[in-house]
Amino acid sequence: MTEALLKLENIARNFGAIQALRGVDLEVGRGEVVALLGDNGAGKSTLVKIIAGGLQPSSGRMIFEGMERSFASPAEAKAAGIETVYQDLSLCTNVDVVANFFMGREIVKKYFGIPVLQEAAMYSAVEKAMANAGTRIPSLRTNVEHLSGGQRQAIELNRFVHWGGKLVLLDEPFAALGVEQTRRGLDTVRRIADQGIGVVIITHIMAQAFQVADRIVVIRQGVVAGNVRAAETSPDEVVRMITGEALRSPAQETRLNGRSP
């Protein structure tokens, strides 16, 4: 792999006496999907919030695009191209898809100094972005309130890519979605990554992690308990990493098993 998009070195964070993270190292490459797994309270959300500027680490370094960065707020992280996508929270359901896509960054043309919205230009830009990502939405002129949770997520992700996002963070993005919508959501995530975007996705569902991730990172009690390529591991092994049953490789294990009578 060439230089990583994001590199975390020895990130720690405590909340008073609680040590939520105690020295996490993590790398995310361009176009790479990293699934973060771990038990409840392992520190996954805390880690993701630190990356997105929502929390500051107590210690450790964060290197983004080769530069050491520390984000004081989500807005700063966003300006650098890092964003958390939350379901619904970042959309205005009372306006249409186009308006949401261009929220706060509308294309305008000034007439006598008065900025006027350029609907046609915005429409075709959204149409193109959606087509690039293979997202199909019945009409870009429908208000977002009429769209499914999965479609909303797709809009947010496409919007993120369109506006030059580089690393997207997803904290249990499919928790509220049905089977079919989750499948499409995973598809979208894959396509986003294929456009060169780094993705960190937190999930509790093993199958999702294996379906979408290039690499699986397991957090356990605030440290990285496993960091494996998805293609080279198995759900069983990941479960063992999560529960802390064994921090050894399957090879070691067979050897051990082989020795005992």
Add this chain to the structure above:
Amino acid sequence: MITPRQRAVVEFVLDNLVWFILAFVLAIFSLAIPNFAQPGIFINIIEQSTFVGVMAIGLAIVIIAGNMDLSVESVAGLTAMITGILFCSRGIGIGLTMTPEWLVLPVSLGIALMVGGIIGSINGWLVVKLKMSAFIVTLASYIWVRGMVDAISGGRSAQDLTPALRIMGIETFLSIPLIAWVAILCFVVFTFIMAKTPFGRHITMIGGNPVASFRAGIKVDRLIIITFILSGAIAGVAGWLLAIRTSGATANLGIGMLFRAFAAVVIGGVSLKGGIGQLPGVYAGVLLLSTIQTAMNVMALPVHYTQMILGALVLAALLLDTVKLAIRQKLA
């Protein structure tokens, strides 16, 4: 399941429901009430819609942004009184004159805009910076601003507005009085602003989801303050028009307008939830109220009936809002 086509039709009807109701009511009245269907009556309806109409624009914008402004009526009362005191020659009027004479027009309008804008900015500041409930803040303004009207007038009135201003209420264009044109112009301008500029788009999005708007980099606090300033300034214009129409001002001028403006906004399709509504609908709502009022005048119904019917209309409007929301949710 409904097709996108059917949905579009239902959406269109819901969006423009009040225009359909207005056309229906006008048709019924024209058929049922003798002497109703004549130009004079229709012009009267438009003229009557001037004051509540202008006031309703600001109120609607604040509500679309997800807030509330109960102070508009008192603000109009205050600017009417200030206009009256400055430019009336009898009563408590001090009879200010200017050369050239027409200068009083922009000057008085400017004063009305400024006074309204200042009160609006106080409301907005309290709501945004001190995070107070818009309902309570503007209820308080409703009370203290009316108190101020009483204070500066001593409960007395101003009469005989300077002719340079009076002319706005007398002269007509296409047989519609100039003041009614001012209202129509206000609707056209603000409809454009709300529908075609980033400002209007952002106001609507803030009403829909302030958190998302904020995350998208929209200056939510600033825009909310601006909506209150606009609402105050527009209410100021309503008061200015009121003074012109009455050729002066009394201490209780404008009382009761809040509820009609409120009813018009809700009937016009603006949801109290915020984020939903268009200004042309609000104008239709105002026209509808004036139509009913005029019909009751034509039929010579006693005033207390008018009160009761208006009350019932406000309730009906709120019900309609709920029903429309329910239908939209079903559609989703």
